[in-house]
Amino acid sequence: MAFDPEVLQCARTLFEHRFEEEIRPAYNNRLWETKTKFTIGPELPFSGMDAQRLIAVEVQFAREAATAQADSLVAAIKTAGLKFDNEALIIGLNNTKELLNKHKHSATNTVLSAFAQQIDQAAKAGIDQDLDAKLARIHDSVLSLLKSKLAEAILLAKAETSNSGDKVFARMAIDEARKSVPENDGRPHPWVGAVVVKDGKVLGTAHRGEVPGNHAEFVALERNLPNVAVAGATVYTTLEPCTTRTPPKIPCVDRLIERRVTRVVIGILDPDDRIRGKGQRKLSNAGIETSLFPHDLAMEVEELNREFTRFCEKQSLTSQTDTAKSFAPADGLKPLVVPLRYGPSPLQARKHSMGHHGLIVANHGEPAYDVSILTSEVQIGASKLCFEGSKSTFTKSDGDAFFAAVVERSPHSHIMGSALFDEMRKQGVDDITVELIYKDAENRWYKTIGKIERNVSEVGGLMVRYVRQEPMSQS
Secondary structure, eight states: OOOOHHHHHHHHHHHHHHIIIIIHHHHHHHHHHHHTTOOOOTTSOOOHHHHHHHHHHHHHHHHHHHHHHHHHHHHHHHHTTOOOOHHHHHHHHHHHHHHHHHHHHHHHHHHHHTSSSOOOHHHHHHHHHHHHHHHHHHHHHHHHHHHHHHHHHHHHHHHHHHHHHHHHHHHHHHHHHTTOOOOSSSSOOOOOEEEEEETTEEEEEEETTSSTTOOHHHIIIIISSTTSOOTTOEEEEEEOOOSOOOTTSOOHHHHHHHTTOSEEEEEEOOSSTTTTTHHHHHHHHTTOEEEEOOHHHHHHHHHHTHHHHHHHHHHHHHHHOOHHHHSOOTTOOOOOEEEEEEEEOOTTOTTSOTTOEEEEEEEOSSOEEEEEESOSEEEETTEEEEEOOOEEEEOGGGOOEEEEEEEEEETTEEEEGGGHHHHHHHHTOOEEEEEEEEEOTTOOEEEEEEEEEEOTTSGGGEEEEEEEEEEOOOO
C-alpha cells in the first residue's frame, strides 16, 4: 500500500491532539506529585529510590505516547478506507523508534537534573541501562499491538475473499440449476445445481436431471468426479441435500459424507417438511460445516423454485389437515386462504417490483372474495409492519397473491419490508400474528390466522406458518 501523505498527516493530527489533551497533562501531574515526595534537596545526596520514581513516571509517559501514536496510525488508515499491511507495520515501528529515542534523551535529562549535586558516571550508566531496558519493552509492546492489527487485517481479507468466492460459486450453482431437466410425471420438481470446489478451483458442476432421474449431487460426485479426490472440497448446492431415496439409490447427504467434503453451502432448505433441515443437520453431525447462500442469491433460488415450493406447501397442508372434515360443508369446500411465505413479490404480482417484500398467500378451497389483511398494521416493539393491497376475487388457479409490506419506524420514516427480520431482531420480537379475512360466494366471512416467525435457521431469517381458519361473526 503506497501511503497517501494525507493519511500520515491525519495520523499525526490525531496523535498530537491526544498527546496535548490527555497524555502531556497527565504526565505533568504525575511528575509534580512524584517530586513532592522526594527525600532530596540542594543539601541532600542523590537518592536511588527517587531516581526510580522518576524513571517510572518517564516510562509511563513513553508507553502512553507510543501506544497513542500507534493507535492514531491505525485509526487514520481505517478512516481512509485502507487496510493495515506490512508497510503500515514498518511505518508504525519507525514512528515508535523515533519517539522512544527522543524520549530517552529527555527522560535522562529529567532524572539527572532533579538532583542538585553531580552524579557519578556509574550512577548515570545505571540510569541509562534501566531506561534502555524499559523503553525496549515498550517497543516490543507496540510491535505486538501493530502485529495484532496486521493479523486482523489478514483475517478480514481472507473472510472477504471467502465471502466473495461463495458468491461467485453460488451464482455458478444457480446458473447450473437453470439447466435442470424435470421428470415427466405431471408434478413440479426442484431446480437444482451443484458446484464442487477445492482450493479455489472448480472440480465439476452438475444439474438435476443431467442424468435422467438423478439428483445434481449424484451427477457431480459419482458420474463426473468418480475418481477425483474431493476430500476437503466445498460443495455449493441450490437445494438442501436429500436424506431419503428409493433403494438402491443413496441419499445425497450420505454421498457428501462418504466423499469427505468439508463444507456444504446451501441455497435454500428443502420446502418439503419431511426433509427440511434434516440434511443440514446430518451434515453438521458428521462434522461437515454448513452455511447458506448470500441473501440475494437465496431469494433468487426461492423464486426459481416457487412452483415446487407451492406444491410442497400444499402437500404439507393436506397432510396436516383433514379438509374433508374441517373445511367441507355440505355444499362444498369453503375458501381457505393460507400464508405461504414472506419475501419478494412473485412475477405475477405486476403492481410491485421484484425487490418489494411482503406476505405471499394461496387459496386451497372454493373461490374467495374481498381478500385482505385484517391486521394491516402490526406492532413490532416501537415500530409497525404495514401491509397494503387486497384482492377482490381469488381462486386456486390464480396462483399466489401478494400483499406488499413496509416497516414504519416513525410517522415519517419507512423502510422496505425486506428489513423485517432485522427490525424484529432489533425490537426483540420473535413472531408476528397476521390475520387474513375473506368471504365466500354466500357472503360468509372467514378469517385465517398465520404467524411470521423469526428463525435464524431459515434463509432470509423468516418462516411463515399457517395456524388455523375461523368463521367470523355475520352480524
